[in-house]
Amino acid sequence: MVKLTWFPLPFGLAVVAVNFFAVRDVNGRLPGAPVEANEHVVPQAIEAYIPFAQGRIAWLGAVFVAASLLFGLVELGLRQRPAARVLGTGLLSAAYVAAMPAVYILNPVTGYDRDFPDPPGYATMPFDMSSMSPPWYLPLLGLILATAATAQLFAMRGIVRRATALPPSPRSAWLLLLPAASLAAFASANLVSDRIARATAHPASFWEADLALKTMVWVCMFAAVPAAALALYGILQLRHGLGPHFLLFVGGFTIVYVLTLPLVAMGSLAMYSNEQHGFTEQLPDWREPVTMGILGLSGLVQLATLPLLVRRGRTQQP
Numbered sequence: 001m002v003k004l005t006w007f008p009l010p011f012g013l014a015v016v017a018v019n020f021f022a023v024r025d026v027n028g029r030l031p032g033a034p035v036e037a038n039e040h041v042v043p044q045a046i047e048a049y050i051p052f053a054q055g056r057i058a059w060l061g062a063v064f065v066a067a068s069l070l071f072g073l074v075e076l077g078l079r080q081r082p083a084a085r086v087l088g089t090g091l092l093s094a095a096y097v098a099a100m101p102a103v104y105i106l107n108p109v110t111g112y113d114r115d116f117p118d119p120p121g122y123a124t125m126p127f128d129m130s131s132m133s134p135p136w137y138l139p140l141l142g143l144i145l146a147t148a149a150t151a152q153l154f155a156m157r158g159i160v161r162r163a164t165a166l167p168p169s170p171r172s173a174w175l176l177l178l179p180a181a182s183l184a185a186f187a188s189a190n191l192v193s194d195r196i197a198r199a200t201a202h203p204a205s206f207w208e209a210d211l212a213l214k215t216m217v218w219v220c221m222f223a224a225v226p227a228a229a230l231a232l233y234g235i236l237q238l239r240h241g242l243g244p245h246f247l248l249f250v251g252g253f254t255i256v257y258v259l260t261l262p263l264v265a266m267g268s269l270a271m272y273s274n275e276q277h278g279f280t281e282q283l284p285d286w287r288e289p290v291t292m293g294i295l296g297l298s299g300l301v302q303l304a305t306l307p308l309l310v311r312r313g314r315t316q317q318p
Contacts, residue, residue, distance in 0.1 A: 008065075008067040014144050015061065015145070016060070019053075019107060019141070023050075023053040026049075026132050041126055042126050042127075045116060052114070056106065070092050071092055086251070089251065090250060091306075092251075093251075094252035094254075097149045100145040103145055109137060109138075110138070176233050177231050177234045179227035179231070180231040182297075186291055186295060190216050193284050194209055194212075196282070197283045200282045208279055215267060215270070216271055229249070257299075257302065269288070
């Protein structure tokens with residue numbers, strides 16, 4: 001196996017070690033910490049901290065173990081398919097790098113924020129965990145994660161050097177244009193449903209409908225950047241073919257595009273959440289099923305077309 005297979009492991013060990021020492025420090029100071037609210041649940045919060053921290057550290061460490069296993073599967077399983085190996089490496093690397101901010105936010109110190117049973121309901125965390133964090137902890141954790149992400153990008157150069165280019169292919173080019181076309185279809189469905197509703201809705205509700213359309217534009221921007229990048233690579237594929245570096249970026253932008261689709265979906269569902277003048281009652285019943293179906297189908301099709309994209313690169317040499 002090449003170094004991408006085991007590359008995440010040293011950083012995972014460093015993250016686990018830093019979290020372990022930070023949790024030990026915080027746990028020792030927690031009984032004497034200032035209570036911000038709900039003093040009666042302090043014993044519960046102290047008792048629950050170590051089990052929570054142990055589980056969180058285990059999950060964060062599992063991220064790096066899973067990354068190593070997945071990189072290993074790509075390296076071994078696609079050894080005879082250089083183009084597919086590059087594309088798969090790009091996909092996994094984008095997901096791996098995107099996970100680093102999540103590992104930082106979900107750390108077992110400042111990430112300890114839960115509610116505790118307090119009949120007839122629940123009580124919030126009595127401590128301000130941000131003030132409990134050791135001064136060295138978050139900067140060091142951030143440095144480790146930033147180094148892990150940067151090192152991953154440098155480590156991919158060896159994969160690219162041994163990769164295969166894809167020759168020009170109109171069929172493959174059209175596959176890369178699908179995300180942009182799907183976003184256009186999603187926006188068109190929302191615009192058509194808006195025009196249908198305006199035909200019968202009261203004019204007093206139009207300003208809220210305008211605000212909803214602006215919301216749609218903003219949420220589409222999340223996915224528009226990776227979709228535009230994939231479309232650009234589709235044009236390059238049509239005219240010149242795709243070299244190894246471009247294949248790597250195609251894999252990366254594909255995973256970014258798929259990850260932004262849930263954000264677009266949530267924004268679409270919330271477009272009319274604050275509407276109070278009956279405009280939503282005039283929207284056609286097909287709006288949500290059609291728009292959500294377009295987004296879901298777009299993500300599935302984009303992932304499903306990646307194997308088709310690299311089939312022509314199996315035997316071609318750069």
